Each structure stands twice: as C-alpha cells, then as structure tokens.
Amino acid sequence: MTIDVVDHTLLPTVSGVFDRPDFADDSPHEQVVFCQDKETGLKAIIGIHSTALGPALGGTRFFPYRDENAALTDALRLSRGMTYKAAAAGLRLGGGKAVLIGDPGLVKTPALLEAYGRFVDTLGGRYITAGDVGTTSDDMDIIGRSTDHVVARTPAAGGSGDSAPLTARGVFYSILAAAESIWGSPDLTGRRVGVEGTGKVGYNLIALLAEAGATIIASDVNAAALQRVTADFPRVAIAETVIDKDIDIYAPCAMGATLTDTTVRILNAAVVCGAANNQLAQPVVEEMLRDRGVVWVPDFVSNSGGLIQVAGEIENKPRHEVVEQVEHIGATVTSILGRQHDQGILAGQAADAIVRERLGDASRVRR
Template structure:
C-alpha cells in the first residue's frame, strides 16, 4: 500500500493500493482509491478492476452503507461486474465503480460532488464515471465541472441524457433473441411477459412490449409507478407483489427492480421459459453458479443480467465520440447477436448461459486486452 498523500490546497486525501494479499490473484483489482474531503463530508471509494480493454468505466453509487466494509465489498463486486459487462458489450473499456457513502437526500451537495470530481480527475483518465443508484444526470453535470472523465451528462452539456432509454431497448432486444432461441421466432406478439418493477427502465420496457403485441403483467411496490403504466397502457394487467407475479402463468419473466430477484424459491416457482430483465445481480447466490444451474435444470433460459442491461453503458460510452442517438441505438441492437452467441455457446457446451457469457467476456479480454494497465500519456 502506498502512503497517503495530502493535497494542502484542498484537504483531500487519497490512499491507493494494488492487489494486496487478501485479493484473489486471478480476479484482483488494479487499484482501489479511498477519497475523503473533510470540508464537504465526502467519503468515497473508487475501484478500478481492469483496464485491459481501456479506461475503467462504471457509475457512481450514492448510498448510506452501514459500514465502510459494506461499501468496499459493494464497490469491489460492482466494478468486477463492469469489466465483464463492457467486454461482452464490445466496448473499449474496462470495469470500474465508485461508491459515495451517505444519504443522497441529506448529504449530496455541489461541494461534495465537485470534491469527488477532483478525485476522478486525479486518476488521469484511468476511470470514467457515470450515473448509478443515488446519482443522476444533473449530478454528472456538476462533476463534469471538475473533470472530463464523466459520461451520462445532460444533452445541453454534450451528453446523452437519460441512459434508461437505451437500457430498456437493450433488454427488449435481448428478450427477442431469447424468444428466437426458445420458440424459433423473435416475435413476442401473444406472449405473456411479467415485469417486476416499472420504474425508469421497467416503464419503458413495458412500452416496447405493448407495441410488440405482448400481453404484459406488472407489479411494483410503488402504486404511483403502477398507475403511470396503467394510464399509458390500459391493457396492462397488475398483480399485487412479486410472489404473485412469479407464480402467474408467464412466458417471460423480467426482473427490473432490486438485485437478488432469483432465489431458490423463485426459480422453483417460475412457470416462465425465459428470464430476461434489467435488474443487476439477479442471481441471489452472488454468481456462485447454483441458481444458474438450477434454471438450466428446469429448462428456463436465463439471459445474464450484465449482458441484457448493457444498453445504458453503451449509450453513455458513445458520448466519448460526440453522442449520436442513432449510432448508439445501432450499437445496442448488437445485443441481439451477442445474446444469440451466448445462448448458442451454452447449448453447445451444456453449460448455463451465465457461464457462457463469462467465458465469452474472458476470451475477448484475453485476445485483445492490453498487457499492461491503461495509462494516459
């Protein structure tokens, strides 16, 4: 571990270290940075998992973690997931993530966000940040005042705006690929799709499904979110609670709310032949593989979440070329072919799609990844 360095002009302290002993030597992180600014109250951790394919890209999560250890565990897990997401999406980016410890409703301020932006800038382009839970487009605009290494900005500041637009389109695209794999046609007309969570992404996904002629059933803990969907799409059915939705007669189940949506009880209760949704970290065993294997045993085609929800990261990464919605949308359409490739690999090798997706991502990193971590020169 390097010694802390204090910038006397800002009172900002950074501690960085590279793959210490406790980290898995195969999957260890390149760099983890602790960020503290006393004046604004900023406490943040930036984790760079890999820069083999390019600068690490990943959002900033603003969340009231109970302890610093909880924050560290989350940022390490999320940043590693971003390496796989970017690799499978065909981006020239590695994986990174940041967490700001605190309640965004109480602790977020311009001073705090700008202090955070200075820490991002201090990494010299090794990490590019974006929105995540608790941060929004307007926050990225503030961070951008201190660093150019931020995407997901508003359109007036040269960004792409709300990334949920292409996230939802990507989920719909991957779902069509799953349908083609399972039923021989990518048409969803007449299929019953259950959407758990109709916030930003789920709400937009429902619109795509209705336009495609699917019968849509939804649930959400927010009555306001459900009412908004029903107002726009009166034919949508509503059930009370995720358990009721899971036990409904479905062709496709789309978890679009919290992580851990697929536990053993849920997997065993599902009637759907396809699981394809926008939620992150859907497998409640945290990638151990047991639930992915159980889905395979039950004949349920699971589209890995980090493949399915990559539309948002594709959208914001396009800002680096000067954002163009048509170009970004075309890139997101490529998730159809990627989903086909993952499902074909899984079927050929008799493995779960989750494992097949990991293998394809790892192969791309090994084939074209840089021998040395990315350094801005």
C-alpha cells in the same frame, strides 16, 4: 491491486479486505479507492476492476447502504460486472464503478457531488463515471464541474443524456433473441412478462413490451413509480411481486440478487432477462435455473445498452450508429445461447468465454 484510503475513518469494518471472496477469482481488482469529504458528508468507494481494454467506465450509485462492508461489496461486484459488460459488448473500455453512501433524497447536494468529482479527477482518467441508481444526468453535469472524466451529462451540457432508454432497448432486444431461441419466434404478442422494478429502465422496457403486444405485470416498492406506469399504461397489471406469477418471461430491473435458491423454486417463467446487475445471488443459482428448464440471459450482456451509449459519446459516434450497436446485443445473445446449446454449457459460461477471450487478447497485446 492497490487500496487507496483517503480517510481511515471510512474503514472501521473492512479488515481482511484481500481475503474477501470478491478478490478470490482469477481476475482481481486493480485498484479500490475510499474517499471521504467531511465538509460535505461525502463517503464514496471507487472500484477499478480492469483497464486491460481501456479506461474503466461505470456509473455512480447513490444508495443508503447498511454499512461500509455492504457498500464495498456492491462496488466490487458492480465494477467487475462492468469489465464483463464492456468486453462482451466489444467496447474499448475497462470496468469500474463507484458507490456513494447515503440516502440521495436526504444528503445529496451540489457541493457533495462536486467533492466527489474532485476525487474522480485525481485518478487521471483511469476511471470515467456516469449515472446509475440514485444519480441522474443533471448530477453528472454537477460532477462535471470538477472533472472531465464524466459521461452521460445532459444534452445541454454536451452529453448524450439519460442512458435508461437505450439500456431498456438492449434488454428488449435480448428478450426478443431469447424468445426466438426458445419458442422459434421473436413475436411477443400475448407473452406474459413480469417486470420487477419500474424505475427509469423498467418504465422504458414496459413501453417497448407494450408496443410489442406483450401482457405485462409490474411490481415496485416505489408507489410513485407504479402510479406513473398505471397512468401511462393502464393495461399493465400491478402486483406486489412478479417472480411467483404465471409468466413466460421474468425481467428483473431493480436491485440485484433476486434469484436465490428459494426464489428459483417459485419461478414459473421460461426466460429470465432483465436490466438488474448481479441477478444471481450465487453462481450455483444458474445451474438450478437450467435444471428447471429456465433460460437465463447473463445480465452483463442484456443491460449493456447504457454503456454502449456512453462509449459512443466518448467516441463521438452518431446516434443512429449507437442505436444499431445497442440492437446488436440481440445478436450477441443469440450467439451465447447457441454456444450454450452446442457445447452443453451454461449461458453464463458461454458469455464468460467470450469475455475472457477478449480480455486475454488485450493482455497479450499489452505485454
């Protein structure tokens, strides 16, 4: 792994970076790039976890991190997750992610995004970016002024547009697969689903769940997002939290790490399946879920619809083929839960095995 520091003032608190737990696994990051542009206020970290299967693709997250350490941790966890997401989906892509530090509502400007695009361009295609929390397809159009290595632009700019609808569709088909595995039927009529986070993906998931006849409880820290849900889906109940409610399915669609040793104890759902990245605060949490009889669908599988969309954009696939591939996520979930049952292992271990098989095959081919 290489550490590229564009400006050392961005790194006041990340000494001992190679000793971080993020680098302790057997698949360390290939490259981490720290970027700063003082004129625009840009502070960014780009993590390239793996290019074994292809160029590293992953969104740009714009978030007001408390410090550079928190931003680095997020970039490393998210980029590693993208490697697993791409491999599990059978895509010819590696894993990467970028984080921009700051409140996008206050500091995001076209000049800042263009400066960021120039940094992306210096990587020569090793990293391809897209939208994520705090960024939009319109932002990708602006970033695209400085680099060709960007996807999920608006249709007017030749892109495939917002990836949220297909991300939500992948989560929905994952829920159907989990429901059939547990209850013998994918029918969600009357099933109680708690959707945590009603932003772009959560909103679209609620629409699909409502159409399927589910009873929905939703929560979000953003009042405007909840108002939109209430206006468009008046039957959706609004709550301060959903994880502790009497539900069948818990769908985390906001920030990650909501499943902790504390929250697992108050969780009443039989299934956990959502769009949030890195849902488990610690790996041991999945064992706690298993001990309570809760089925967890690995997030890097369930939320891969958006990645499949932009991979299709790169390969110029017809829209209907991309949609079919997203819906096939359900079959992948069925296979993972089948391995879990047959081999007596965790769902995360079953999914990891699939990923490692594909990464191992790619590494042997490269050698």
